[in-house]
Amino acid sequence: MPRILVIEDNTDVRENLCEILELSGYDVISTFNGKKGVEMAISESPDLIICDVMMPELDGFGVLKILSQHKSAFRVPFIFLTAKTEKRDIRRGMGLGASDFITKPFDDIELLEAVETRLQLSERSQSGFTGDYEFQIQKSLANINSLFETGEIRTFSSGQALFEQGRNPHFVYLVRGGMIKLQSTNHLGKTIIISVVGPGEIIGFENAWIRGPYTFESVAMKRTEVSQLSKDRLLDAVRENTIHYDFFLRQLIKKKQDHESRLNELAFGSLREKIAGALLRFGDKVHDNLKSGDAIQISREDLANMAGSAVESTIRTLSDFKSDNIIVVEKDEIRILDVVKLREIAASNF
Numbered sequence: 577m578p579r580i581l582v583i584e585d586n587t588d589v590r591e592n593l594c595e596i597l598e599l600s601g602y603d604v605i606s607t608f609n610g611k612k613g614v615e616m617a618i619s620e621s622p623d624l625i626i627c628d629v630m631m632p633e634l635d636g637f638g639v640l641k642i643l644s645q646h647k648s649a650f651r652v653p654f655i656f657l658t659a660k661t662e663k664r665d666i667r668r669g670m671g672l673g674a675s676d677f678i679t680k681p682f683d684d685i686e687l688l689e690a691v692e693t694r695l696q697l698s699e700r701s702q703s704g705f706t707g708d709y710e711f712q713i714q715k716s717l718a719n720i721n722s723l724f725e726t727g728e729i730r731t732f733s734s735g736q737a738l739f740e741q742g743r744n745p746h747f748v749y750l751v752r753g754g755m756i757k758l759q760s761t762n763h764l765g766k767t768i769i770i771s772v773v774g775p776g777e778i779i780g781f782e783n784a785w786i787r788g789p790y791t792f793e794s795v796a797m798k799r800t801e802v803s804q805l806s807k808d809r810l811l812d813a814v815r816e817n818t819i820h821y822d823f824f825l826r827q828l829i830k831k832k833q834d835h836e837s838r839l840n841e842l843a844f845g846s847l848r849e850k851i852a853g854a855l856l857r858f859g860d861k862v863h864d865n866l867k868s869g870d871a872i873q874i875s876r877e878d879l880a881n882m883a884g885s886a887v888e889s890t891i892r893t894l895s896d897f898k899s900d901n902i903i904v905v906e907k908d909e910i911r912i913l914d915v916v917k918l919r920e921i922a923a924s925n926f
Contacts, residue, residue, distance in 0.1 A: 577602060577603050578602055578623040578624065579602070579603040579604075579605065579620065579621070579622045579623050579624075580597055580603070580604050580605070580622055580623065580626060580691065581605050581606070581607075581613065581616055581617055581622035581624070582594055582605070582606040582607075582626050582627075583606070583607055583608075583609075583610060583612075583613035583625065583626070583627040583628060583636070584606070584608065584626075584627070584628045584631075584657065585608045585628060585631045585632065586628070587608070589628075589680070590608060593606075593626065593657075593687070594606050596687060596688070597687075597688075597691070600688055602691075605622065609631070609633065609634075610627075610631045610632075610633055610635060611633060611634050613625075613627065613634075613639055614639055614642050614643060617639075617643055617646075617649050618643075618646055618648055621648065622652060623653075623695060624652065624653045624654075624694055624695055624698070625643075625653070625654045626657055626678075626691075627639055627654065627656060627657065628657050628658070629656050629657070629659075629665065630659070636657075636658075636669075637668060637672060640656075640669070640672045640673060640674060641672055644672060644673050644714075644715075644718055650673070650714060650715070651698070652698075653675040653676075653694035653695065653697070653698045654674050654675050655674070655675055655676045655677070655678060655690060655694060656669050656674050656676070656677045656678070657678050657680065658677060658678070658679060658680065659679070659680045670776075671721065673718075675694045676690050676693075678690055713819060713822065713823055713826075715819075716819040716820050716822075716823045719813075720813070720820065721750065723805065723809070723810070723813055724750040724778075724803040725803065726805075727750070727803040727804050727805035727806075728803070728804045728805075729752070729801065729802075729803055730801070730802055730803075730804050731799065731800070731801050732754075732796040732799070732800045732802070733796065733799055734798045734799060735796065736795070736796050737793055737794060737795050738779075738795070738796070738802065739780065739793065739794050740790065740793045741789075741790055741791065741792055741793040742789050743789060743790050744790075745780055745784050745807055746806070747780065747805060747807055748778060748779070748780040748781045748784050748804075749778065749779050749780055749794075749804055750776075750777075750778050750803040751773055751774060751775050751776065751777050751778075751802055752775060752801040752802055753775055753801045754774070754796060754797070754798055755772060755773070755797040755798055755800060755862070756772070756773050756774075756779065756795065756797060756800055756802075757769050757795050757797050758770045758771050758772070758773065758779065758792045759792055759793055759795065759881060760791065760793070767881050768882075768884050769878060769881040769882040770792055770835070770838070771834065771857075772797070772857070772861050773861075774861055774862075778827070779794055780794070781807075781810065781827070782827075782828055782831065784807035784810060784811060785811075785824065785828065797874075797878070841853055842884045847883075848893055848921055849921060849922055850885055851879070851883050851890060851893040851894065851897070852897075852918050852919075852921040852922035853922040854879055854882035854883040855879070855903075855918060856915075856922055857882065858872055858874055858879070858882065859872050859912060859915075866912060866915055867915055868912055868913060868914055868915045868916070869913075870911070870912050871906065871912070872909065872910050873908055873909050873910075874910065876890055876891055876894075879894075894910070897918075900917070901913055901914060902914045902917050902918055902921075
């Protein structure tokens with residue numbers, strides 16, 4: 577049976593958790609201390625960890641950060657148990673590798689469904705585990721994120737540019753919160769949005785890598801916070817570590833593949849396919865995995881620039897989607913009514 581480690585300093589909550597899990601057939605071990613929890617996670621090899629966020633000595637974030645550096649524990653699903661629901665805390669936990677958050681007070685069904693889901697996902701991912709090298713890649717990402725933590729924190733308001741097209745790069749950026757569009761404008765003033773990036777993503781590294789000018793500009797789509805790091809510091813870290821090099825090489829290859837897919841869509845896709853693809857790309861970025869009922873906020877101009885179409889054509893296509901009951905326009909939002917149909921429209925090019 578799956579073994580679950582519970583780390584919770586509140587005795588009543590800990591005992592209640594253990595009782596629920598044991599009655600559901602799980603092998604449960606527990607501790608009230610974060611430091612002891614780290615030791616048990618390494619020595620007892622649990623299949624899943626449930627950990628309180630706020631604890632004395634070593635809090636939940638500290639527990640997860642330490643375990644992320646251990647080969648024997650970094651892939652174990654980690655669920656935070658918290659009375660706090662601030663986005664900053666959730667973003668911080670997810671950035672460290674948390675699988676889920678459960679907010680106190682919780683009910684039995686919510687807890688058991690979260691546990692079952694994470695165990696199932698873990699089992700599937702383990703079947704594709706490629707060993708020590710993938711562990712090193714994940715550790716490399718954690719080290720790179722730690723490097724960015726030493727950089728300058730900057731905040732940009734909506735419409736403000738981080739950097740301009742054609743300028744030589746001096747910095748690379750890790751997005752901490754918000755949303756940024758990367759766009760290119762030709763000599764006729766025609767603009768196309770190449771991609772949209774969100775929290776946890778690094779921008780500007782490809783230009784720093786090739787030591788060439790920015791081929792696009794970076795503009796905040798809403799209030800955005802980034803960590804700004806000197807490109808020389810990043811390049812020095814890459815030169816000194818072959819795993820860092822492989823990590824960024826993977827990122828460059830993925831960007832190339834994404835750009836090739838976009839070129840195919842722009843060259844051969846119909847207007848409906850382009851608009852559907854743009855809605856999905858932006859929606860998946862905002863909601864991680866866009867679902868029917870989700871709403872997105874994007875201007876008609878930005879949507880047109882993502883699709884590579886005229887604003888007027890974009891508005892007409894949105895009206896068609898509305899008539900087909902695929903979307904509904906609510907003030908400044910576009911709500912997706914039928915994401916399956918939207919994906920079908922975009923399928924040939926998305």
